[in-house]
């Protein structure tokens with residue numbers, strides 16, 4: 001099963017980071033036209049995770065994607081990473097974003113992706129928050145280590161039903177491929193730009209599950225400028241050291257020249273579904289179930305009311321694996 005997703009955020013990010021340069025807006029509009037024409041030509045429907053704010057600032061973009069038959073998912077309200085928010089802040093952010101998107105398209109939003117895949121060991125409550133906001137499917141888990149977290153203890157990169165505090169969400173993680181024993185990603189964002197076509201092609205062809213994720217900016221051939229310290233700290237909410245800014249600069253620029261043609265070739269060779277269709281086709285009875293616990297839960301269970309909030313440890317347990325197929 002191959003799943004095709006896009007994170008739609010560029011106009012908002014451009015306005016908040018750079019004030020909204022007309023030529024950049026034009027680039028995003030043109031890439032959106034090009035991309036939608038490609039998907040239409042291939043008869044593909046993707047899941048487009050949109051910012052709640054985009055529904056307010058560019059409702060035409062969100063409606064256009066919806067009317068073209070793409071699933072509209074939620075990508076937070078203003079692109080704040082979930083691991084930088086408290087549980088209450090994350091709940092408020094998700095509620096506002098889902099409401100804005102639902103009002104924009106007149107339909108329920110049931111799929112979600114956190115900015116920067118910011119769901120992991122430090123915020124297992126995120127799954128409960130998403131379920132409380134009506135989200136049924138999540139695509140926020142990066143099941144390997146990465147610069148900004150990742151969720152390595154999730155295990156292998158396959159879909160699972162994740163439960164926290166009695167609330168469950170169907171998880172569609174980023175897909176990884178083993179390279180010399182190390183789990184790597186090659187089907188999204190900067191990784192897709194960096195890996196050669198032959199490598200991506202064989203990784204997708206040889207896999208039962210592929211999650212592709214792109215931003216419009218990943219597909220535009222251009223030179224991004226290095227962010228200033230202020231811009232970096234405003235956006236990434238961490239120290240804008242020269243090393244951090246240089247790493248981000250390299251990630252943003254390398255491999256942009258061939259990205260769109262690689263995507264064209266990939267979509268010509270493989271069939272892709274959106275998340276909603278993938279959910280319907282998935283044999284969930286045969287998928288693993290992951291129950292997450294925090295140390296707070298464990299203290300409460302074992303000692304009848306512990307209140308140590310300093311450290312939260314996640315225990316991942318496969319509690320059930322059924323191989324019988326549902327009728």
Ligand SMILES: [Zn+2]
Nearest residue numbers: 007009115116
């Ligand atoms: Zn994003």
